[in-house]
Amino acid sequence: MDGREVPVPTPETKHFWDGTARGELLLQRCDSCRAVYFPPRPFCPACASRTVSVFKASGRGQLHSYTISHRDVPGYKAPYAIAVVELEEGPRLMSNIVDCPQTPEALRLDMPLEATFRQISETIWLPQFRPAGARP
Amino acid sequence: MSKHRAAIVGAAETTLMGTVPTMSQLQLHCDAALNAIADAGLTPADIDGIACAEEMPWLVAKHLGITPVWVDGTDVGGCSYIMHLSHAAAAIAAGLCTTVLITHGESGRSQVGVGPLDMKWTDMHRQFELPYGVWGPPSLFTIPVLRFMQTYGLTEEQLAMVHVVQRQWAALNPRATLRDPIDVDGVLSSRMVCYPFRKLMCCLVTDGGGALVVTSADRAKDAPGRPVYLLGSAEALEMPMISQMEDFTSSKAFRVSASRAFERAGIGHRDVDHLMIYDAFAHLPIYGLEDLGFVRPGEAGAFIAEGHTAPGGELPTNTNGGGLCYMHSGRYGMYALQEGVRQLRGTAAAQVPDAQISVVHGVGGMFGAGATAVLTNQ
Numbered sequence: 101m102d103g104r105e106v107p108v109p110t111p112e113t114k115h116f117w118d119g120t121a122r123g124e125l126l127l128q129r130c131d132s133c134r135a136v137y138f139p140p141r142p143f144c145p146a147c148a149s150r151t152v153s154v155f156k157a158s159g160r161g162q163l164h165s166y167t168i169s170h171r172d173v174p175g176y177k178a179p180y181a182i183a184v185v186e187l188e189e190g191p192r193l194m195s196n197i198v199d200c201p202q203t204p205e206a207l208r209l210d211m212p213l214e215a216t217f218r219q220i221s222e223t224i225w226l227p228q229f230r231p232a233g234a235r236p
Numbered sequence: 237m238s239k240h241r242a243a244i245v246g247a248a249e250t251t252l253m254g255t256v257p258t259m260s261q262l263q264l265h266c267d268a269a270l271n272a273i274a275d276a277g278l279t280p281a282d283i284d285g286i287a288c289a290e291e292m293p294w295l296v297a298k299h300l301g302i303t304p305v306w307v308d309g310t311d312v313g314g315c316s317y318i319m320h321l322s323h324a325a326a327a328i329a330a331g332l333c334t335t336v337l338i339t340h341g342e343s344g345r346s347q348v349g350v351g352p353l354d355m356k357w358t359d360m361h362r363q364f365e366l367p368y369g370v371w372g373p374p375s376l377f378t379i380p381v382l383r384f385m386q387t388y389g390l391t392e393e394q395l396a397m398v399h400v401v402q403r404q405w406a407a408l409n410p411r412a413t414l415r416d417p418i419d420v421d422g423v424l425s426s427r428m429v430c431y432p433f434r435k436l437m438c439c440l441v442t443d444g445g446g447a448l449v450v451t452s453a454d455r456a457k458d459a460p461g462r463p464v465y466l467l468g469s470a471e472a473l474e475m476p477m478i479s480q481m482e483d484f485t486s487s488k489a490f491r492v493s494a495s496r497a498f499e500r501a502g503i504g505h506r507d508v509d510h511l512m513i514y515d516a517f518a519h520l521p522i523y524g525l526e527d528l529g530f531v532r533p534g535e536a537g538a539f540i541a542e543g544h545t546a547p548g549g550e551l552p553t554n555t556n557g558g559g560l561c562y563m564h565s566g567r568y569g570m571y572a573l574q575e576g577v578r579q580l581r582g583t584a585a586a587q588v589p590d591a592q593i594s595v596v597h598g599v600g601g602m603f604g605a606g607a608t609a610v611l612t613n614q
Contacts (some may be wrong), residue, residue: 105362105367106367107364108360110359158540164397165376165379165382165383169374169430170430171367171371176265182370182375182376192479193364194478196369198366204432209383220367
């Protein structure tokens with residue numbers, strides 16, 4: 101829409117992006133060894149089992165680390181944080197922290213976060229995070 | 237028979253470095269290759285193995301008039317050439333070829349003849365990282381450091397000191413890009429790029445290339461220059477996504493690669509006279525010193541700030557000025573190898589007296605890969 105990078109789902113990741121369009125953050129769990137993992141793939145990275153299940157994550161997590169970019173890119177006006185969020189279920193994923201000043205003072209490591217979903221194209225909703233309990 | 241398997245008998249950088257709009261990326265490969273082959277006292281006809289990154293091996297080989305019978309196009313970023321060196325030594329020992337040319341060339345600043353392909357943009361990165369406002373290494377490589385700072389108390393001043401110390405080395409090197417003295421305030425007053433990294437905590441972006449000629453240690457006896465032997469080496473991969481790095485305070489690829497290289501070389505940390513740690517950003521030497529085992533976790537920031545890696549220090553490190561002050565074309569590992577070779581030949585601009593063992597450690601991608609070479613002139 102604005103020249104920004106838009107994910108192109110593959111057969112192995114389509115369920116994830118279908119989930120975010122419904123406002124759900126989906127993870128996968130191995131039915132054999134119970135490992136929870138991300139990014140999506142139809143087999144377990146811990147034990148190689150092909151018997152895995154998709155489940156809805158809580159959407160809760162903590163701010164693991166981040167940088168604050170001071171360069172504008174399509175879809176982003178500097179300064180903005182590029183963050184890694186550790187989900188309650190264990191896996192980490194890259195994201196942005198929204199509804200929060202993009203400053204070191206406001207962005208405290210380990211602060212509790214909750215998922216929110218932003219539409220960036222006709223079909224893609226990007227999972228982002230905001231401080232837990234923050235008003236959008 | 238030599239006790240070593242392989243030796244570097246030719247080593248050279250491009251004739252010009254810095255801003256070189258007069259050469260394409262391919263020509264940077266070839267210019268460095270011709271310099272290195274001449275340094276070895278050979279001609280392209282003597283080369284029967286080729287390895288390179290950025291460009292495809294068949295293009296570099298054909299351009300130079302070489303018909304290689306052994307090929308390595310490994311490209312996992314800046315440490316690829318350290319892997320090439322390791323692979324070449326194994327190939328020579330296995331009898332697959334006799335003399336390998338390893339080339340690097342990158343038009344990082346001028347972008348002349350640069351192809352659209354880049355090893356960093358894997359599909360998982362494109363789907364799950366790139367959409368979040370990512371715009372290149374400064375917006376990715378920097379992400380783990382706030383976790384490191386919170387865990388160990390590393391300060392912005394200590395990050396700045398990495399540049400300050402390497403500027404001291406660069407001041408001794410006429411080929412270095414940034415040579416004027418600078419202090420911590422000077423680094424901390426450069427503009428913010430990706431918090432907490434300021435411009436001078438990020439590497440240079442320049443044009444250049446380098447090449448090595450590797451042969452068996454027995455053949456190396458005929459070389460015109462002093463051979464530099466590969467005592468041991470190793471490599472490891474972790475991931476092509478910084479968000480999936482296992483431990484934000486330590487690189488698994490660094491730990492695995494370095495521990496195996498030291499073991500294979502049969503050396504301990506006290507045996508190391510000279511060290512190169514790929515410094516794309518100011519935190520790399522800090523992670524490197526710790527993950528290679530020179531200091532304990534959390535100690536490297538103070539170790540550097542206290543001058544232990546500076547001129548006159550006990551562990552001379554990044555003696556060409558590094559990616560922060562010497563040059564950085566994009567995949568810097570070749571320049572780290574070149575400086576290791578110069579130190580062991582006794583031809584470095586900032587020569588470490590009587591250096592006998594140099595350890596060259598590189599990174600690929602954003603902590604995605606690690607490769608370590610232990611070099612010696614003995």
